[in-house]
Amino acid sequence: MNLFRGKYQGFNIRHFHEHLITEEKFTISETSLRRLLRRRHIASPKAQRRTKRAIKKELEEQNHRRELSQREKKQLIALEEVDPLKVHPTKPRARYVGELIQMDASCHNWFGENEEKATLHAAIDDNSGTLVGMHFEEQETLHGYYQILNQILTQYGVPAKFLTDRRTVFDYQKRAGSPTTENPLTQFGYACQQLGVALEVTSIPQAKGRVERLFETLQSRLVSEFKLHNIHTIEEANQFLIGFVKQFNQQFASPIQDNMGVFEARPTAARIDQILATVAERTVSKGNTIRFANRYYQTHNETDVVFLPPKTKMMVIQRLSNKLYATAPDGTVYALVEVPKVAAYSAEFDLTAPVPKASGVRHIPAANHPWRLANYRDYLVSTGFKYLSANRIVYQDEWVPNAKQKSKKNLAQNVKTF
Known part of the structure; x- marks a missing residue:
């Protein structure tokens, strides 16, 4: 119990059991461990609300019979009602490996509550649940997504489709004075076009439940692992992820069968460097x-x-x-x-x-x-922009065929110069 409350504080019970077996060389089943912790009114951080309420009720009833110990009092405080868990309705998985890759980023206190937040970019295969890419940055960035795309292309090949969140990096948010060509969506989308990968964005969390659940798991496991291994920087975290991803996939992902994969051939390193x-x-x-x-x-x-x-x-x-x-x-x-x-x-x-x-x-x-x-400009036009002259572009939804219908002043505000 000292290990659970000390060295492995914050670990969920399954994660704690794994380390007891591999690191501490204990021989105890997960069921026996759960039963032992339950008798001591200790709940996993990932315990269901029903379990937490039951333990809380037991402690409150016990408090009427006798004075609770300091440990029991702390446990009772920790079992205060929590917010309902996020619901992600079950959806059929994609039929083939590489058919759909869900991609997203999570800004979180990965290095502890008192440390600065960092953003983890991650991608998961919808069919097998394989973690195909992970990378930390200070914020959600195009570079972060390029890093996990590089991991996917290098290790697996070219997928058929990406599904990601409709947020800053992937959704075009028009800002005054922001050059069109520097928009991350157009750049990532153009890179996907060169690779032949479809890109879909959504604002509905349930549509990408696989990656949402992934982050719930990672926010439990990675935070605990970083604390255990004394990891406090993005550089250290990215180095740690190399081994973590392999271990995670061995434990949680379904085996990938060659005849059920639709990844295209892996591009050369030079080709990847050129496209990304x-x-x-x-x-x-x-x-x-x-x-x-x-x-x-x-x-x-x-x-x-x-x-x-x-x-x-x-x-x-x-x-x-x-x-x-x-x-x-x-x-x-x-x-x-x-x-x-x-x-x-x-x-x-x-x-x-x-x-x-x-x-x-x-x-x-x-x-x-x-x-x-010229090629990139053609791509911009295909995604909803229109050229007024060699170096000037306007958004299609603001385009007025008859220039007299719009003042020169208003038109100039919507023009982007190359």
């Missing part, structure tokens, strides 16, 4: 640089710097590997090389010059790479 990119609109400055992430870059071809006309509209492409490129309106792709804020060498005051790095030949993606500006 984030993009942003930028303009060439008078100093012939492009500013991105508070740094300045020059455009290069395979060997030399290339000077582009000021005010040229460019699409900056940051691959999953963090390599940076920029696409010009004519489709030409350039590598981006950072311009240092301070010179590395002063001929006037430094005694020795630094050894120059071997320049070599830079790899430039082919002109038909997935993130060509």
